[in-house]
Amino acid sequence: MTPHINAAKEDIADIVLMPGDPYRAKWAAENFLTKPRLVNQVRGMLGFTGNYKDTEITIHGSGMGMPSLSIYVNELIKEYGAKTLIRIGSCGGMQKFVKIRDIILAQTASSTQTPSSTIFRELNFAPCADFDLLSAAAKASQDKKSKIHIGGIYSSDVFYDERPDLNEQMVRHGILGVEMEAAELYNLAARHGCRALAVLTVSDHLQTGEALPPEERQSSFGDMVEIALEAAISTK
Incomplete structure (x- = not known):
């Protein structure tokens, strides 16, 4: 038990989405896991554990932004022994060829700063996904209806960004999408010898202004969840 997770140690699986x-x-636990049980609800952050194809899986919220994710990932790794952590979430598309509802497998995650910046100081550490997970996710995506992109994303601390010049540089350098958590997830996984990946559905587009309605953001991302689950169990 930690300040933010009140689950027993045996209630958290090695694999966490x-x-x-x-x-x-x-929604993901109820639709993809067999016999899901609620294992955490401290501060309204819900966590569930169940089975997917005979493999125990935990699906636990991270909250918004890298500081929030850092709290949960640190506790899941250090106190509960999580070994594989896969972010499943939404992102904003940055390239014109990336469309709403497409899925991005984040090979790398750039950022201006993360909670780990105090450790790295002058070092420009390059956080990246686990190669086996990334490869397995790419394979699992081959039979999906959603179009898949593999490449770099940008993790920002700012949702209402007023730096169009920075976004222009991200686009110029081939960044596929922007979100708010993956860079710190990859940092923490590297630090603690764990595996990490971010599988993201494009819910908004920075260039076209298109956006999914709020209700679809919560419940229409089935391909993303299934790709993450298949990648996790095929490489365990």
Whole structure:
């Protein structure tokens, strides 16, 4: 038990999927796990554990932003022994060829700063996904209807960004999408010898202004969840 997770140690699986939204965690657990049980609800951050194809899986919310995710990932790794952590969530598309509802497998995650910046100081550490997970996710995506993109994303601390010049540089350098958590997830996984990946559905587009309605953001991301689950169990 930790200040933010009141589950017993045996209630958290080695494999953890992490949406930002606790209600997306609930939806994913109810739709993809057999016999899901609620294992955490401290501060409204829901966590569920159940089985997917005979493998125990935990789906636990991370909250919005890298500081929030850092709390949960640190506790899941250090106190509960999580070994594989996969972010499942939404992102904003940055390239014109990336469309709403497409899925991005984040090979790398750039950022201006993360909670780990105090450790790295002058070092420009390059956080990246686990190669085996990334490869397995790419394979699992081959039979999905959603179009898949593999490449770099940008993790920002700012949702209402007023730096169009920075976004222009991200686009110029081939960044596929922007979200708010993956860079710190990859940092923490590298630090603690764990595996991490971010599988993201494009819910908004920075260039076209298109956006999914709120209700679809919560419950229409089935391909993303299934890709993450298949990648996790095929490489365990």
